[in-house]
Amino acid sequence: xxxxxxxxxxxxxxxxxxxxxxxxxxxxxxxxxxxxxxxxxxxxxxxxxxxxxxxxxxxxxxxxxxxxxxxxxxxxxxxxxxxxxxxxxxxxxxxxxxxxxxxxxxxxxxxxxxxxxxxxxxxxxxxxxxxxxxxxxxxxxxxxxxxxxxxxxxxxxxxxxxxxxxxxxxxxxxxxxxxxxxxxxxxxxxxxxxxxxxxxxxxxxxxxxxxxxxxxxxxxxxxxxxxxxxxxxxxxxxxxxxxxxxxxxxxxxxxxxxxxxxxxxxxxxxxxxxxxxxxxxxxxxxxxxxxxxxxxxxxxxxxxxxxxxxxxxxxxxxxxxxxxxxxxxxxxxxxxxxxxxxxxxxxxxxxxxxxxxxxxxxxxx
Numbered sequence: 001x002x003x004x005x006x007x008x009x010x011x012x013x014x015x016x017x018x019x020x021x022x023x024x025x026x027x028x029x030x031x032x033x034x035x036x037x038x039x040x041x042x043x044x045x046x047x048x049x050x051x052x053x054x055x056x057x058x059x060x061x062x063x064x065x066x067x068x069x070x071x072x073x074x075x076x077x078x079x080x081x082x083x084x085x086x087x088x089x090x091x092x093x094x095x096x097x098x099x100x101x102x103x104x105x106x107x108x109x110x111x112x113x114x115x116x117x118x119x120x121x122x123x124x125x126x127x128x129x130x131x132x133x134x135x136x137x138x139x140x141x142x143x144x145x146x147x148x149x150x151x152x153x154x155x156x157x158x159x160x161x162x163x164x165x166x167x168x169x170x171x172x173x174x175x176x177x178x179x180x181x182x183x184x185x186x187x188x189x190x191x192x193x194x195x196x197x198x199x200x201x202x203x204x205x206x207x208x209x210x211x212x213x214x215x216x217x218x219x220x221x222x223x224x225x226x227x228x229x230x231x232x233x234x235x236x237x238x239x240x241x242x243x244x245x246x247x248x249x250x251x252x253x254x255x256x257x258x259x260x261x262x263x264x265x266x267x268x269x270x271x272x273x274x275x276x277x278x279x280x281x282x283x284x285x286x287x288x289x290x291x292x293x294x295x296x297x298x299x300x301x302x303x304x305x306x307x308x309x310x311x312x313x314x315x316x317x318x319x320x321x322x323x324x325x326x327x328x329x330x331x332x333x334x335x336x337x338x339x340x341x342x343x344x345x346x347x348x349x350x351x352x353x354x355x356x357x358x359x360x361x362x363x364x365x
Contacts, residue, residue: 005079005365007356008034010070010093013041013050015190016084016107019349024082025059027353028292029360032062034078036070043067053191072100079365080356083108084349086190098148103365105151105352112152112218115232119152119221121159122354123284123298123320123346124166127226129355132364134230151355156347157182157211157247158218160258160339163322163346164299165223167282168262172270177242177333178262180215184208185252185310188343195249205249215245255310256343263333275335276301276327291357293350295321308340319345320354 007024011017012035024032041049047063068074070093075081083094083106090108097104111117118128132149139147154162161180169175186195189208199205220236220243227234250257264270270278280301286294295317301324302308308323316323319342330336341347346354359365 004029004031005360006030006034006077007032008036008075008078008081009084010036010081011084011086011089012046012067013037014084014086015053015187016344016349018050018052018054019344020082020084020352021059021062022054022056023293023345023349023353025061029357030080030353033065034075035062035065035067036074037067039069041067042069072097072102075102076100078102080105080359082349082352082356094150098150101146101148103149103359105153105355105359107153107348107352109152109155109214111150112154112221117150117152118233119154119218120351120355121154121162121222121346122286122351122358123295123322124162125222126285126358128222128233129358129362129364130226130230131232132359133362136364151359153348153351153355154218154222155211155214156188156343157184157245157256157258158215158222159343159347159351160256160322160341161215161245161260162219162222163341164260164279164324164337164339165219165262167278167299168264168275169223171274171278172264173266174264175241176263176265177244178260179244179333180246180261181259182211182215182245182247183250183252183257183259184211184247185254185256185343186249187254188256188347189249200249200251203251206246208247208249211247212245215247216243219243252310254342254344255314256341256347257308257310258339259336260339261330261333261336269334272327272329272335279324279327286354286358289358289361291354291361293318293320293354293357297321299324301325301327308338310340313340314342319350322346
Protein backbone atom coordinates (compact mmCIF):
# COMPACT_ATOMS: atom_id res chain seq x y z
CA UNK A 1 0.00 0.00 0.00
CA UNK A 2 1.32 3.45 -0.94
CA UNK A 3 2.02 5.96 1.81
CA UNK A 4 -0.77 8.44 2.37
CA UNK A 5 -0.40 11.94 0.98
CA UNK A 6 0.13 14.75 3.49
CA UNK A 7 -2.78 17.19 3.74
CA UNK A 8 -3.36 20.55 5.37
CA UNK A 9 -6.49 22.60 6.06
CA UNK A 10 -6.76 26.38 5.91
CA UNK A 11 -9.52 28.03 7.92
CA UNK A 12 -9.51 24.98 10.18
CA UNK A 13 -11.61 26.51 12.96
CA UNK A 14 -14.49 27.56 10.66
CA UNK A 15 -17.51 25.51 9.65
CA UNK A 16 -16.08 24.23 6.35
CA UNK A 17 -12.68 23.63 7.93
CA UNK A 18 -14.29 21.53 10.66
CA UNK A 19 -16.09 19.45 8.05
CA UNK A 20 -12.79 18.90 6.19
CA UNK A 21 -11.28 17.57 9.41
CA UNK A 22 -14.19 15.17 9.97
CA UNK A 23 -13.97 13.82 6.44
CA UNK A 24 -10.20 13.38 6.60
CA UNK A 25 -10.33 11.31 9.80
CA UNK A 26 -9.05 7.80 8.95
CA UNK A 27 -9.00 8.63 5.24
CA UNK A 28 -7.07 5.93 3.34
CA UNK A 29 -5.38 8.38 0.94
CA UNK A 30 -4.65 11.47 3.02
CA UNK A 31 -3.04 12.14 6.38
CA UNK A 32 -3.98 15.49 7.88
CA UNK A 33 -0.93 17.03 9.53
CA UNK A 34 -1.21 20.82 9.30
CA UNK A 35 -4.06 23.06 10.45
CA UNK A 36 -4.07 26.75 9.63
CA UNK A 37 -6.18 29.51 11.16
CA UNK A 38 -6.01 33.15 12.22
CA UNK A 39 -3.06 34.58 14.17
CA UNK A 40 -5.16 34.56 17.36
CA UNK A 41 -5.51 30.76 17.05
CA UNK A 42 -1.93 30.08 15.93
CA UNK A 43 0.24 28.38 18.53
CA UNK A 44 -2.70 26.79 20.34
CA UNK A 45 -3.66 23.14 20.28
CA UNK A 46 -6.61 22.72 17.96
CA UNK A 47 -8.92 21.61 20.77
CA UNK A 48 -8.20 24.90 22.56
CA UNK A 49 -8.57 27.05 19.45
CA UNK A 50 -11.79 25.70 17.97
CA UNK A 51 -15.42 26.20 18.94
CA UNK A 52 -16.49 22.79 17.63
CA UNK A 53 -19.98 22.97 16.09
CA UNK A 54 -20.36 19.64 14.32
CA UNK A 55 -22.81 16.95 15.45
CA UNK A 56 -19.98 14.38 15.27
CA UNK A 57 -17.30 14.55 17.94
CA UNK A 58 -13.97 16.22 17.26
CA UNK A 59 -11.65 13.44 16.01
CA UNK A 60 -8.98 12.46 18.52
CA UNK A 61 -6.13 12.78 16.03
CA UNK A 62 -6.81 16.49 15.49
CA UNK A 63 -7.10 17.60 19.11
CA UNK A 64 -3.40 18.07 19.82
CA UNK A 65 -2.30 19.43 16.45
CA UNK A 66 -0.81 22.87 17.05
CA UNK A 67 -2.50 25.44 14.83
CA UNK A 68 -0.27 27.33 12.40
CA UNK A 69 -0.71 30.68 10.72
CA UNK A 70 -1.97 30.47 7.13
CA UNK A 71 1.43 30.95 5.51
CA UNK A 72 2.80 28.75 2.74
CA UNK A 73 6.05 28.09 4.61
CA UNK A 74 4.07 26.30 7.34
CA UNK A 75 2.49 23.94 4.78
CA UNK A 76 5.53 23.10 2.64
CA UNK A 77 5.35 19.37 3.51
CA UNK A 78 1.77 19.11 2.22
CA UNK A 79 0.86 17.36 -1.02
CA UNK A 80 -2.56 19.03 -1.00
CA UNK A 81 -4.09 21.90 0.97
CA UNK A 82 -7.84 22.20 1.51
CA UNK A 83 -9.04 25.76 1.96
CA UNK A 84 -12.09 26.52 4.06
CA UNK A 85 -11.16 30.19 4.30
CA UNK A 86 -13.79 32.90 4.13
CA UNK A 87 -13.69 34.80 0.84
CA UNK A 88 -12.66 37.93 2.73
CA UNK A 89 -9.26 36.34 3.40
CA UNK A 90 -8.90 33.57 0.83
CA UNK A 91 -7.66 35.52 -2.19
CA UNK A 92 -4.12 36.57 -1.22
CA UNK A 93 -3.51 33.55 1.01
CA UNK A 94 -4.44 31.01 -1.67
CA UNK A 95 -2.41 32.94 -4.26
CA UNK A 96 0.65 32.75 -1.99
CA UNK A 97 0.20 28.98 -1.64
CA UNK A 98 -0.07 28.44 -5.41
CA UNK A 99 3.00 30.60 -6.04
CA UNK A 100 4.86 28.45 -3.50
CA UNK A 101 4.13 25.36 -5.62
CA UNK A 102 1.31 23.93 -3.52
CA UNK A 103 -1.87 22.23 -4.72
CA UNK A 104 -4.92 24.03 -3.31
CA UNK A 105 -8.52 22.80 -3.32
CA UNK A 106 -10.63 25.80 -2.32
CA UNK A 107 -14.19 26.22 -1.13
CA UNK A 108 -13.94 30.01 -1.48
CA UNK A 109 -15.43 31.93 -4.40
CA UNK A 110 -12.40 34.11 -5.15
CA UNK A 111 -10.96 32.26 -8.16
CA UNK A 112 -14.05 30.49 -9.52
CA UNK A 113 -14.46 32.95 -12.39
CA UNK A 114 -10.88 32.55 -13.64
CA UNK A 115 -10.98 30.78 -17.02
CA UNK A 116 -7.86 28.72 -16.25
CA UNK A 117 -9.09 27.55 -12.83
CA UNK A 118 -11.25 24.40 -12.85
CA UNK A 119 -14.60 24.86 -11.09
CA UNK A 120 -15.66 21.40 -10.05
CA UNK A 121 -18.56 19.36 -8.89
CA UNK A 122 -16.56 16.12 -8.77
CA UNK A 123 -19.49 13.86 -9.63
CA UNK A 124 -20.15 15.98 -12.72
CA UNK A 125 -17.10 17.47 -14.50
CA UNK A 126 -13.77 15.90 -13.43
CA UNK A 127 -12.62 16.21 -17.05
CA UNK A 128 -11.99 19.91 -16.39
CA UNK A 129 -9.03 18.84 -14.26
CA UNK A 130 -7.19 18.31 -17.54
CA UNK A 131 -6.34 22.00 -17.16
CA UNK A 132 -4.16 20.97 -14.22
CA UNK A 133 -2.67 18.06 -16.14
CA UNK A 134 -1.78 20.33 -19.05
CA UNK A 135 -0.15 22.86 -16.72
CA UNK A 136 1.94 20.14 -15.06
CA UNK A 137 2.91 18.59 -18.41
CA UNK A 138 4.04 21.92 -19.86
CA UNK A 139 6.18 22.66 -16.82
CA UNK A 140 7.77 19.22 -17.00
CA UNK A 141 8.50 19.61 -20.73
CA UNK A 142 10.18 22.94 -20.04
CA UNK A 143 12.29 21.44 -17.26
CA UNK A 144 10.61 23.63 -14.67
CA UNK A 145 9.72 22.81 -11.08
CA UNK A 146 6.27 21.33 -10.48
CA UNK A 147 3.92 24.33 -10.35
CA UNK A 148 1.24 24.98 -7.82
CA UNK A 149 -2.38 25.15 -8.86
CA UNK A 150 -5.85 25.81 -7.52
CA UNK A 151 -9.09 23.94 -8.07
CA UNK A 152 -12.32 25.55 -6.89
CA UNK A 153 -15.32 23.78 -5.39
CA UNK A 154 -18.63 25.07 -6.73
CA UNK A 155 -21.22 26.94 -4.73
CA UNK A 156 -23.18 24.48 -2.57
CA UNK A 157 -26.51 25.04 -4.33
CA UNK A 158 -24.92 24.74 -7.77
CA UNK A 159 -23.78 21.20 -6.95
CA UNK A 160 -27.33 19.92 -6.55
CA UNK A 161 -28.46 21.68 -9.70
CA UNK A 162 -25.83 20.38 -12.11
CA UNK A 163 -25.78 16.77 -10.83
CA UNK A 164 -28.92 15.72 -12.75
CA UNK A 165 -28.18 18.04 -15.68
CA UNK A 166 -24.95 16.24 -16.63
CA UNK A 167 -26.49 12.85 -17.51
CA UNK A 168 -29.48 14.52 -19.16
CA UNK A 169 -27.23 16.54 -21.48
CA UNK A 170 -25.11 13.48 -22.25
CA UNK A 171 -28.17 11.42 -23.17
CA UNK A 172 -30.55 13.91 -24.78
CA UNK A 173 -28.46 16.85 -25.92
CA UNK A 174 -28.27 20.46 -24.76
CA UNK A 175 -30.72 22.12 -22.41
CA UNK A 176 -32.27 25.27 -23.84
CA UNK A 177 -33.56 26.80 -20.60
CA UNK A 178 -34.01 25.92 -16.95
CA UNK A 179 -35.35 27.48 -13.78
CA UNK A 180 -34.61 26.49 -10.20
CA UNK A 181 -36.05 27.59 -6.87
CA UNK A 182 -33.95 26.59 -3.87
CA UNK A 183 -34.80 25.85 -0.24
CA UNK A 184 -31.38 26.10 1.36
CA UNK A 185 -30.27 24.86 4.78
CA UNK A 186 -28.97 27.24 7.41
CA UNK A 187 -25.61 25.43 7.58
CA UNK A 188 -24.90 26.89 4.14
CA UNK A 189 -24.47 30.28 5.81
CA UNK A 190 -21.80 28.98 8.18
CA UNK A 191 -21.62 30.40 11.67
CA UNK A 192 -20.26 33.57 13.31
CA UNK A 193 -22.68 35.08 12.62
CA UNK A 194 -24.52 32.64 10.36
CA UNK A 195 -28.29 33.01 10.27
CA UNK A 196 -29.73 34.47 13.52
CA UNK A 197 -32.31 32.17 15.10
CA UNK A 198 -34.84 34.96 15.51
CA UNK A 199 -34.73 35.53 11.74
CA UNK A 200 -35.16 31.94 10.58
CA UNK A 201 -37.51 30.39 13.16
CA UNK A 202 -41.08 30.19 11.82
CA UNK A 203 -39.82 31.85 8.68
CA UNK A 204 -38.37 31.65 5.17
CA UNK A 205 -35.88 34.27 4.01
CA UNK A 206 -36.32 34.81 0.25
CA UNK A 207 -32.85 36.24 -0.33
CA UNK A 208 -29.27 34.94 -0.08
CA UNK A 209 -26.77 37.56 -1.15
CA UNK A 210 -25.04 36.79 -4.45
CA UNK A 211 -26.41 33.25 -4.55
CA UNK A 212 -28.63 33.50 -7.60
CA UNK A 213 -25.93 35.05 -9.76
CA UNK A 214 -23.43 32.38 -8.66
CA UNK A 215 -25.81 29.56 -9.53
CA UNK A 216 -26.59 31.00 -12.95
CA UNK A 217 -23.04 31.51 -14.20
CA UNK A 218 -21.40 28.58 -12.36
CA UNK A 219 -23.80 26.19 -14.08
CA UNK A 220 -22.62 27.51 -17.45
CA UNK A 221 -18.97 27.00 -16.54
CA UNK A 222 -19.39 23.53 -15.07
CA UNK A 223 -21.36 22.34 -18.10
CA UNK A 224 -19.02 24.20 -20.46
CA UNK A 225 -16.22 22.61 -22.44
CA UNK A 226 -12.44 22.68 -22.35
CA UNK A 227 -10.64 24.85 -24.86
CA UNK A 228 -8.81 23.01 -27.63
CA UNK A 229 -5.46 23.48 -25.87
CA UNK A 230 -6.91 22.35 -22.51
CA UNK A 231 -5.86 25.52 -20.71
CA UNK A 232 -9.25 27.15 -20.06
CA UNK A 233 -12.96 26.42 -19.83
CA UNK A 234 -15.40 27.98 -22.29
CA UNK A 235 -18.67 28.97 -20.59
CA UNK A 236 -21.98 28.24 -22.22
CA UNK A 237 -23.56 31.42 -23.58
CA UNK A 238 -27.13 32.56 -22.92
CA UNK A 239 -27.97 31.42 -26.44
CA UNK A 240 -26.70 27.95 -25.58
CA UNK A 241 -28.48 27.68 -22.21
CA UNK A 242 -30.57 30.12 -20.20
CA UNK A 243 -30.52 29.66 -16.40
CA UNK A 244 -32.75 31.42 -13.86
CA UNK A 245 -32.40 30.86 -10.10
CA UNK A 246 -34.37 32.01 -7.05
CA UNK A 247 -32.79 31.24 -3.67
CA UNK A 248 -34.44 30.94 -0.26
CA UNK A 249 -33.07 30.18 3.22
CA UNK A 250 -35.21 27.76 5.24
CA UNK A 251 -35.14 26.33 8.76
CA UNK A 252 -33.39 23.07 7.88
CA UNK A 253 -30.03 22.15 9.42
CA UNK A 254 -28.41 20.40 6.42
CA UNK A 255 -29.50 19.62 2.87
CA UNK A 256 -30.40 21.93 0.00
CA UNK A 257 -33.64 21.21 -1.86
CA UNK A 258 -34.19 22.54 -5.39
CA UNK A 259 -37.29 22.59 -7.58
CA UNK A 260 -36.05 22.47 -11.18
CA UNK A 261 -37.87 22.85 -14.49
CA UNK A 262 -36.08 22.48 -17.83
CA UNK A 263 -36.54 22.40 -21.59
CA UNK A 264 -34.30 20.57 -24.06
CA UNK A 265 -33.23 22.11 -27.37
CA UNK A 266 -33.88 18.94 -29.35
CA UNK A 267 -37.48 18.25 -30.36
CA UNK A 268 -39.42 16.24 -29.56
CA UNK A 269 -38.50 15.95 -25.88
CA UNK A 270 -37.53 12.46 -24.70
CA UNK A 271 -40.09 10.19 -23.01
CA UNK A 272 -40.46 10.60 -19.25
CA UNK A 273 -39.43 6.98 -18.63
CA UNK A 274 -36.17 7.57 -20.51
CA UNK A 275 -35.41 10.65 -18.42
CA UNK A 276 -35.83 8.70 -15.17
CA UNK A 277 -33.77 5.79 -16.50
CA UNK A 278 -30.98 8.14 -17.58
CA UNK A 279 -30.77 9.69 -14.10
CA UNK A 280 -30.93 6.37 -12.26
CA UNK A 281 -28.21 4.75 -14.38
CA UNK A 282 -25.72 7.61 -14.27
CA UNK A 283 -22.37 6.57 -12.79
CA UNK A 284 -19.87 9.33 -12.11
CA UNK A 285 -16.31 9.02 -13.42
CA UNK A 286 -14.91 9.31 -9.89
CA UNK A 287 -16.54 5.98 -9.00
CA UNK A 288 -15.14 4.39 -12.16
CA UNK A 289 -11.68 5.60 -11.09
CA UNK A 290 -12.08 3.83 -7.75
CA UNK A 291 -12.07 7.00 -5.65
CA UNK A 292 -12.73 6.23 -1.99
CA UNK A 293 -15.53 8.77 -1.41
CA UNK A 294 -17.29 8.48 -4.77
CA UNK A 295 -20.92 7.39 -4.47
CA UNK A 296 -21.75 3.97 -5.90
CA UNK A 297 -25.16 5.36 -6.83
CA UNK A 298 -24.60 8.92 -8.00
CA UNK A 299 -28.28 9.82 -8.37
CA UNK A 300 -31.11 8.13 -6.47
CA UNK A 301 -34.42 8.46 -8.31
CA UNK A 302 -37.23 8.27 -5.76
CA UNK A 303 -40.78 7.37 -6.79
CA UNK A 304 -42.59 8.34 -3.57
CA UNK A 305 -44.70 11.47 -3.99
CA UNK A 306 -43.26 13.12 -0.87
CA UNK A 307 -39.54 12.55 -1.47
CA UNK A 308 -36.78 13.62 -1.34
CA UNK A 309 -36.77 15.15 2.14
CA UNK A 310 -33.68 16.60 3.86
CA UNK A 311 -34.03 14.59 7.07
CA UNK A 312 -34.59 11.31 5.24
CA UNK A 313 -32.36 11.60 2.19
CA UNK A 314 -29.46 14.02 2.71
CA UNK A 315 -27.04 11.35 3.97
CA UNK A 316 -27.34 8.95 1.03
CA UNK A 317 -23.89 7.61 0.14
CA UNK A 318 -22.52 9.49 3.17
CA UNK A 319 -23.70 12.78 1.68
CA UNK A 320 -21.97 12.30 -1.68
CA UNK A 321 -25.06 11.02 -3.49
CA UNK A 322 -27.88 13.18 -4.85
CA UNK A 323 -31.59 12.37 -4.55
CA UNK A 324 -34.09 13.24 -7.29
CA UNK A 325 -37.84 12.88 -6.91
CA UNK A 326 -41.16 13.98 -8.43
CA UNK A 327 -39.74 13.69 -11.95
CA UNK A 328 -42.65 14.55 -14.22
CA UNK A 329 -43.65 16.38 -17.37
CA UNK A 330 -43.88 20.17 -17.16
CA UNK A 331 -46.76 21.91 -19.00
CA UNK A 332 -44.63 25.03 -19.55
CA UNK A 333 -41.18 23.56 -20.25
CA UNK A 334 -40.43 19.82 -20.73
CA UNK A 335 -39.76 18.28 -17.31
CA UNK A 336 -39.67 19.23 -13.64
CA UNK A 337 -38.16 17.53 -10.60
CA UNK A 338 -37.10 18.02 -6.98
CA UNK A 339 -33.41 17.56 -6.16
CA UNK A 340 -31.77 17.19 -2.74
CA UNK A 341 -28.05 17.35 -2.01
CA UNK A 342 -26.01 17.56 1.19
CA UNK A 343 -24.68 21.09 1.10
CA UNK A 344 -21.70 20.56 3.43
CA UNK A 345 -20.59 17.27 1.84
CA UNK A 346 -21.01 17.13 -1.95
CA UNK A 347 -21.72 20.87 -1.86
CA UNK A 348 -18.60 21.88 0.08
CA UNK A 349 -15.90 20.01 2.03
CA UNK A 350 -16.84 16.56 0.74
CA UNK A 351 -16.51 17.81 -2.82
CA UNK A 352 -13.03 19.03 -1.93
CA UNK A 353 -12.04 15.61 -0.60
CA UNK A 354 -13.37 13.86 -3.70
CA UNK A 355 -11.58 16.36 -5.96
CA UNK A 356 -8.32 15.53 -4.20
CA UNK A 357 -9.00 11.82 -4.64
CA UNK A 358 -9.45 12.40 -8.38
CA UNK A 359 -6.25 14.47 -8.51
CA UNK A 360 -4.47 11.56 -6.84
CA UNK A 361 -5.99 9.01 -9.22
CA UNK A 362 -4.75 11.13 -12.14
CA UNK A 363 -1.31 11.42 -10.49
CA UNK A 364 -1.53 15.21 -10.36
CA UNK A 365 -0.57 15.14 -6.67
